[in-house]
Amino acid sequence: MSFRSSFKVFKEVLMSNVIIPRAESPEAVGVSSKCILDLIEDFKNSDIEMHSLMVIRHGKVAAECYNYPFSAERPHACYSISKSITSTAIGFAVSEGILSLDTRLIDIFPEYKEKADENLKQLTIEHLVSMRSGKNTDILKNKAKIDWIDDYMKSPWYAKPGTDFRYVNENIYMLSASLHRLTGMNMRDFLRPRLFEPLGIDYPFWETDQNGIEAGGWGIYLKTEDIAKIMLCYAQGGKFEGKQIIPEEWTKVATMKHADNSLGTSKDASSGYGYCFWICGTDTPAYRCEGMFSQFGIVFKDYDAVLVFTGAEPMTQKTLDCIWRHFPAAFDKAGKEGFVAENFSEAISNLVLDRPSAGDRSGMEKRLEGKVIKMRKKLLLNLVGYPMSVLPLTVTYMTTDKAGNIDNIIFNFGDDVCQFSWSEGDERNKIPCGMDGKYREGLMYLGGIKYKVLAAAKWKSDNELILDIRPVETIAKRRLFFTFKDKNKVVMTPASTPDVKNITNFIKDGAKDIFSNKFVVMLAQKIIDYLPAIVEPVHKGKVTNKTVEDLHREAHS
16 A cells, blocks of 8 residues: 655645645644554554545645555545535535524425424424434335435335434435425535535535435545545534635534434434434544544544544444544644654555565466356345345445346456456446556446546456455445366356455344344344355356357347
């Protein structure tokens, strides 16, 4: 992994003229260099995969680093940080009189008034944005086959609106849908002149439903500095470089406690919830936006400071605990442990996240060259709506179109590169995989979404080929093990980073937040133990005598 200091990043890759100013050193703005180095080392020792880190104090970037292949110019999957962006859109809408926190949902969607029960008649925007809707949606439904608004409106109640906190993604989707209904535009277009353009944020990709309405609660991709700009605005009462961007009143109201989440599993999950912002369980006041797999934007209120982290650790509390071991202490220790900023850049440049290696070539290449490999479908995965894709589960599980069913694989071997092509449904892709110990960059389209990828290939033995494919704007990496046997038989064994076992442990912990019955929780946790073998099973296939030309003829016949 290659880390670059804030100074080099500032000179080399920041193209926008709307940037957060850079400090000459961490100590220059009251941040301990040693504490930052210790935090990075702690991430490594704790087996927490870090993709980026940025620390801002007194309106200036004290330090930043990017873990190759992640970089300052690449957007990153934000997961539920999306909720805080949607909350910000609601803040604009409230300040402009488009809606109010007391606006009822059925007044926005009057087609549901006739059959509305008393709970639906009482459900307001405030209930949605504070996660106190009382609605309990089915997280296992295939979103590609349902109308998201209708499904929400008809989903059951677990409590009366406003009485109980429960973290339901679809609450925030309904905020997105409400803005769409009231303004006639999607949320990105609504936010473009209000938030994105003033902060120099490129028009972001945001996953949508089938009607082009942003998911709201998930699905936005932002650069590390984009997250930092937005959180810096919140820390500064909505201002950026002296200009009011986000309504000041909203930055205060949204980051106050509005929901009692005291039954949460940790202090950070039980210290209060605002309008899509979490109150941190720290001794000094702090709040955060948070996304799955440890995406954070943290505001330290007493220190005029912001910390942004992106990564791939399923246990978010593990990452927070690591951060708390060093922050906010880093602000108090600045200048008291020796001035190390002169070698700061060098000190953070020697860590490696992900570097491929070269191997010997195999005589199997001649046998495979240009031949179509047919793979059998996994009926169970298709039945539950999660066919296995080149994209790892961490990427596909919340997308509308999950792609999947890898088939018609073709390898073309060159001197230093293996061209890997395959089909998933009606989409066909071809990407270069470096075989010389270097990644190659390519593009693939899956589930209707374009992904930039870095890929490498290596022969583990004469008949075992390993492919590493990392969609660099997501958190994940897919590894495919191909074993070629006699009689043209092929076995494909998938793996991924983050590891599916770690993800299932995270899901197990969250089961008690989804189900109230203890027996159901226990049963769900037992079932979850079997998920890794179910979602990443061994796939079998065979090498045929077909070529890509045969596939083209079949497709057009």
